[in-house]
């Protein structure tokens with residue numbers, strides 16, 4: 001079971017907010033943890049590791065009610081006007097996914113950030129509780145779990161989020177022949193996401209009988 005942990009639950013320091021709720025209440029890793037979307041956003045914006053305000057591309061940090069999360073290396077991956085972002089936006093349009101249902105983020109919250117901020121990536125997963133997370137490349141995948149080996153692999157994290165790793169967009173630029181695989185992985189993630197939404201609706205209807 002521990003193998004599926006999204007992050008090491010025995011070491012709660014990486015997921016501490018200020019004030020450090022998680023220090024005193026590690027059980028706060030569920031949806032009703034009391035951390036608001038606003039709190040998460042301001043916490044990222046004021047984080048020195050995230051360096052959110054540096055550089056040309058900043059993350060939108062909106063759609064925090066979305067249930068489909070895409071994690072890139074830097075904001076450059078998920079800004080649709082960039083070379084990388086255009087690949088992503090093309091796939092999203094082909095899959096007919098409404099952008100309002102997608103939360104876009106990256107392990108480095110600015111292109112200039114020196115290191116990924118693991119604390120805030122964990123926090124985003126905990127607060128947003130996406131049904132599906134797509135990691136664009138090994139870097140983002142590895143930031144979420146040590147149990148990811150190859151593109152196309154799917155897992156379910158301990159918090160219940162399904163998780164698919166695919167190629168980085170940088171890989172696609174260098175090796176365009178991988179695009180087809182990237183598309184297939186995204187389609188797999190999309191289908192699984194639809195399945196989870198359907199499952200949720202069924203559970204809801206059942207609970208009302």
Ligand SMILES: [Zn+2]
Pocket residue numbers: 043044047048049050117119120
């Ligand atoms: Zn941070």
